[in-house]
Amino acid sequence: MYINVQNLTKHFKIKVRDKGLVNAIKAFVKPKYRTIKAVDNISFGIEKGEILGFIGPNGAGKSTTIKMLCGIMQPDSGTCVVGNINPFKNRKEYVANIGVVFGQKSQLWWDIPVIESFELLKAIYKIPEEKYEKTKQQLITKLNLQDLLDVPVRQLSLGQRMRCELAAALLHDPDILFLDEPTIGLDAVSKVQLREFIKELNKEKKTTIILTTHDMTDIEELASRVVVIGKGKLLYDGSLNKIKSKFQxxxxxxxxxxxxxxxxxxxxxxxxxxxxxxxxxxxxxxxxxxxxxxxxxxxxxxxxxxxxxxxxxxxxxxxxxxxxx
Ligand SMILES: Nc1ncnc2c1ncn2[C@@H]1O[C@H](COP(=O)(O)OP(=O)(O)OP(=O)(O)O)[C@@H](O)[C@H]1O
Ligand SMILES: [Mg+2]
Structure with missing residues (x-):
């Protein structure tokens, strides 16, 4: 198993406040907390080169799980091993091997042109010049970025920005790609293009891909296997066809x-x-x-x-x- 997730758990403590001014003051003096189990003891594995569809309703715990798998967030308990690496302990070694796209949030620098973000990433990931040029050119061609390179990210349309985000996540040629809602808000044509790109990437480079989405066509087109979570708990792990025959x-x-x-x-x-x-x-x-x-x-x-x-x-x-x- 390439990625092995065992009993992963994450709780959040959130402040609760009753309505009214008196309660607001009380809450200020002595805040009350409630604990939510965002991710509740989930285990699953992913093979190298697999595309896994990670689905569930809003608030299910998908993004929280992805953040833990990326090493951005520390779990309360449980383990996650990728290759032989622990994402939290060997953070430096780990980030060289993963690419991340959060559809809801830009990973690029907002005010500078796209190409300058790429240059910064080159420096951050210490990508050798020759390799950088080659990968960059391939991504520019495949994702059709030529006209976008000199535009500041904040001026890009959502679809244009998503293409740049993907390129940025792949510049250092990672083995694993985490995609958290990469098709959110995209028009039909952009969705089709993005799916084609992901398919090709997986086929050509054998990139392991973990994909969350609310668009079931993304899942049908891309994922052979799905993991479904709800209220933090793992509900299903298996093929999409089995879900179909069970629930249809x-x-x-x-x-x-x-x-x-x-x-x-x-x-x-x-x-x-x-x-x-x-x-x-x-x-x-x-x-x-x-x-x-x-x-x-x-x-x-x-x-x-x-x-x-x-x-x-x-x-x-x-x-x-x-x-x-
Ligand atoms: N930083 C945080 N602090 C407190 N609570 C949080 C935090 N991040 C997430 N949560 C809570 O944890 C739960 C799971 O959130 P998460 O973002 O993982 O859901 P999701 O499955 O990605 O949902 P969506 O489909 O809406 O993106 C939710 O109840 C959310 O409110
Ligand atoms: Mg989410």
Whole structure:
């Protein structure tokens, strides 16, 4: 296992204050605290070269986990080992090996042109001149940054900035890339381009990628495996397909036919019907699609069959509902 996370836990103590002036004064004299378990005893592993989708609703603890894996935040308990490195103890060695993009927060210097941020990163990471030039040129071409290099970061659009953030995170050619909501706020075209870039990076350089996102298309396109957390706890670790089959119990089946003699007896609910077609909501745990088609085939001539599956957003919603998130 390349990245090994064991029993990782992080609590936050937050000040609580009741309403009203008197309570405000009381809180000032003797503050009251409440502890929230942002990350609660989670364990998982990641293989080298894998793209892991890390998902869960708002406030689940995703960013907190990523911060601990990056070594930015110290866990209260539990361990995280990357390669053979401990991110907190061997911080210097570790940062040379990782790249980080937080979609919500820029990692670049706000007031200076993009290219100067790149130069600063070159100095910080002590990237050799030749290697820097080569990687920089590759990233400029792949991410189409040519016209953005002289622009101060604050003047960039969100999509332009995200491309620069990615380049900045990859200038020192890290083995691991942490992406916390890299597609947030991007238009459809930019999202597609960014996904293509990530796919290619993973394929060509075998970069290990940990991706959090609320866009389930990102996950479908990029991640073979997902880890789902909610209220700080790990809820699921496995393939996206398994989630689909577990939480996608109902499918819509449309059968288009000719010469229906008499409707066959089925258990599933018929939503619509006329003399040419029927639309059925099938609970696949109770009745199989194939058995319904077989029953219809005995009493009519089937011309076409369409199966409509629930989209992945709805499946994830069902999953969150089941876990009461
Ligand atoms: N620095 C902090 N101080 C206090 N509480 C915090 C801090 N950072 C996060 N939290 C709390 O920890 C919990 C987990 O937050 P986190 O940012 O990890 O969630 P998330 O899964 O990334 O959510 P989102 O999808 O909204 O980005 C939340 O309840 C949040 O309010
Ligand atoms: Mg977050």
């Amino acid at each position: 119990s109902t499918k819509k089946l449309e059968i288009i036919f000719k010469n229906l003699k008499a409707a066959p007896k089925i258990e599933s609910k018929i939503i619509e019907k006329d003399n040419k077609k029927v639309l059925i909501e099938v609970d696949t745990k109770k009745e199989s699609i194939s058995s319904i088609i077989e029953k219809y085939s005995r009493v009519c001539q089937i011309e076409d069959v369409n199966i409509h599956e629930n989209n992945i957003d709805n499946i994830i919603l069902e999953m969150y509902k089941e876990y009461e998130l």
